[in-house]
Amino acid sequence: MEKEFIKLIKSTLNSEYIGDDCAYLKDLEIVVSQDSLVEDVHFIKDKISPYSLGRKTAAVNISDICASGADPAYMTVSLSAPSNTPKSFIKKFYDGLISVYDKIKIVGGDLTKADKIYISASIIGKTQDRNISSRKNAQIGQKVVISGFHGSSATGLMLLKNSKTEPENLIKAHLEPKPQTDFSKKIATTQKTPYAMIDTSDGLMDGLSQIAEQSDVLLDIDFSKIPVEKEVKAFDNWEERVLFGGEDYGLIATIDNPTDDMNVIGEVKKGSGVLINGRLFSAKDVENNSYKHFT
Amino acid sequence: MEKEFIKLIKSTLNSEYIGDDCAYLKDLEIVVSQDSLVEDVHFIKDKISPYSLGRKTAAVNISDICASGADPAYMTVSLSAPSNTPKSFIKKFYDGLISVYDKIKIVGGDLTKADKIYISASIIGKTQDRNISSRKNAQIGQKVVISGFHGSSATGLMLLKNSKTEPENLIKAHLEPKPQTDFSKKIATTQKTPYAMIDTSDGLMDGLSQIAEQSDVLLDIDFSKIPVEKEVKAFDNWEERVLFGGEDYGLIATIDNPTDDMNVIGEVKKGSGVLINGRLFSAKDVENNSYKHFT
Numbered sequence: 001m002e003k004e005f006i007k008l009i010k011s012t013l014n015s016e017y018i019g020d021d022c023a024y025l026k027d028l029e030i031v032v033s034q035d036s037l038v039e040d041v042h043f044i045k046d047k048i049s050p051y052s053l054g055r056k057t058a059a060v061n062i063s064d065i066c067a068s069g070a071d072p073a074y075m076t077v078s079l080s081a082p083s084n085t086p087k088s089f090i091k092k093f094y095d096g097l098i099s100v101y102d103k104i105k106i107v108g109g110d111l112t113k114a115d116k117i118y119i120s121a122s123i124i125g126k127t128q129d130r131n132i133s134s135r136k137n138a139q140i141g142q143k144v145v146i147s148g149f150h151g152s153s154a155t156g157l158m159l160l161k162n163s164k165t166e167p168e169n170l171i172k173a174h175l176e177p178k179p180q181t182d183f184s185k186k187i188a189t190t191q192k193t194p195y196a197m198i199d200t201s202d203g204l205m206d207g208l209s210q211i212a213e214q215s216d217v218l219l220d221i222d223f224s225k226i227p228v229e230k231e232v233k234a235f236d237n238w239e240e241r242v243l244f245g246g247e248d249y250g251l252i253a254t255i256d257n258p259t260d261d262m263n264v265i266g267e268v269k270k271g272s273g274v275l276i277n278g279r280l281f282s283a284k285d286v287e288n289n290s291y292k293h294f295t
Numbered sequence: 296m297e298k299e300f301i302k303l304i305k306s307t308l309n310s311e312y313i314g315d316d317c318a319y320l321k322d323l324e325i326v327v328s329q330d331s332l333v334e335d336v337h338f339i340k341d342k343i344s345p346y347s348l349g350r351k352t353a354a355v356n357i358s359d360i361c362a363s364g365a366d367p368a369y370m371t372v373s374l375s376a377p378s379n380t381p382k383s384f385i386k387k388f389y390d391g392l393i394s395v396y397d398k399i400k401i402v403g404g405d406l407t408k409a410d411k412i413y414i415s416a417s418i419i420g421k422t423q424d425r426n427i428s429s430r431k432n433a434q435i436g437q438k439v440v441i442s443g444f445h446g447s448s449a450t451g452l453m454l455l456k457n458s459k460t461e462p463e464n465l466i467k468a469h470l471e472p473k474p475q476t477d478f479s480k481k482i483a484t485t486q487k488t489p490y491a492m493i494d495t496s497d498g499l500m501d502g503l504s505q506i507a508e509q510s511d512v513l514l515d516i517d518f519s520k521i522p523v524e525k526e527v528k529a530f531d532n533w534e535e536r537v538l539f540g541g542e543d544y545g546l547i548a549t550i551d552n553p554t555d556d557m558n559v560i561g562e563v564k565k566g567s568g569v570l571i572n573g574r575l576f577s578a579k580d581v582e583n584n585s586y587k588h589f590t
Binding site: 009022025033034035040074080090108111112113118120124 | 413
């Protein structure tokens with residue numbers, strides 16, 4: 001349903017900007033993005049602390065800017081909550097919000113009443129001296145590089161649901177995600193040619209598939225090259241969590257000139273979809289969550 | 296309650312930006328603002344058309360930028376709505392959104408599910424070649440100028456509640472408010488000294504009181520100078536609607552050099568509060584809605 005609506009909105013607005021996570025406003029040398037978190041849709045109030053909710057809000061938005069290659073700089077945050085919300089909730093939410101990345105400034109927003117918690121944050125990244133990505137930029141022959149461990153957050157969530165508190169690194173990966181600001185900066189300042197970059201907040205496969213679809217190419221991936229923490233591999237079907245588990249807030253990019261310290265996991269080829277160890281996933285497969293067939 | 300929460304947020308964020316409607320980001324030569332509209336808090340779904348809701352969303356946000364003196368340029372909009380929301384609702388909402396001011400571009404946002412309708416819009420204004428206002432800038436001796444008719448929107452709303460459809464100009468004032476982009480530009484480009492400006496979306500008295508309080512001055516106003524449409528005066532207690540009725544989206548400013556075509560309604564003096572025809576309203580009076588005693 002959402003895709004259909006977005007198509008409708010695009011045609012109504014007749015805007016060249018809607019499509020990537022961020023809109024690139026060249027005249028102002030900034031990118032902007034806005035993301036919302038709705039109670040009972042994106043989180044369950046009783047299952048997340050206000051501190052973690054603040055972190056998640058910041059992580060989602062900062063990660064969008066990282067995917068563009070810009071420098072996360074300013075954020076505004078609207079928080080709507082029931083009128084009986086305790087002061088401590090608000091305090092901890094904002095503590096979480098500012099804990100993710102110390103260079104970002106919260107410069108405004110509003111606070112309103114609502115039946116449920118609703119958060120919408122808007123973020124601005126600076127583009128000066130940076131090469132800005134687009135999902136449409138993947139070119140045949142480019143290397144696919146990745147940053148961040150994958151599967152850790154989904155495994156951490158699974159453990160939390162079973163009331164486990166360790167392994168600590170996996171729990172932390174889920175509760176305190178860190179957007180890839182350093183990797184983003186490295187790509188945006190070392191790459192001089194057009195490149196595609198996306199975050200893996202909706203899953204690694206989703207990110208790969210989005211780039212493949214919007215650039216009209218095939219991404220040929222060697223699964224064994226994907227960085228995975230050893231604790232993740234201790235659980236059944238761990239490969240599914242690596243490819244389809246979300247909220248790792250890693251980055252993937254297709255670039256011409258990887259440096260020695262980058263993890264190359266594959267190559268951009270002619271075709272369409274994502275090839276993992278020889279098995280093809282079409283955009284439709286990914287949309288329909290056909291991941292159950294992977295392992 | 297909200298004031299206490301905002302104080303808490305300010306102290307948590309330790310931010311110099313929170314206070315005016317817009318945050319002025321000097322390094323980027325922009326102002327930014329974010330405002331939300333929540334179903335059953337800011338509007339009743341059955342009482343407003345999706346087109347009017349789109350207009351209201353745009354008007355609220357564009358008016359915030361106008362109050363700063365900046366040039367409204369880009370907007371992102373997050374819309375959350377129940378999954379059974381018809382396509383026609385979305386279409387009409389966006390039609391309304393783009394109908395308010397043809398120079399603003401909608402460049403992003405997101406669309407999510409929610410139990411109720413929740414809208415949050417973020418807006419960017421350009422500050423190049425413009426003198427930017429602050430509510431703290433009112434100086435003793437400055438003139439108070441006003442733009443737009445007041446009381447029209449509140450009278451229009453009253454008529455709509457009584458199922459009336461005329462006088463048309465009052466109904467239209469409520470359903471199709473127009474932010475004061477021309478007046479804002481004139482102030483920001485002709486005034487070379489610091490000035491205060493605010494919109495009257497929460498009422499004319501509220502705007503006057505905010506400037507008086509934050510600049511620590513008295514605003515001495517001659518009620519008879521406030522532009523009021525003659526149809527407004529046909530209803531009992533119309534003066535209350537002029538002073539306290541909201542959503543006219545006019546502008547008031549305190550400036551050193553009004554031009555001949557500006558409506559001067561008063562002067563900035565030593566003291567505190569707002570003096571209307573010799574009657575003093577303190578900030579507390581205005582906060583506590585003591586307006587019932589005016590007429």
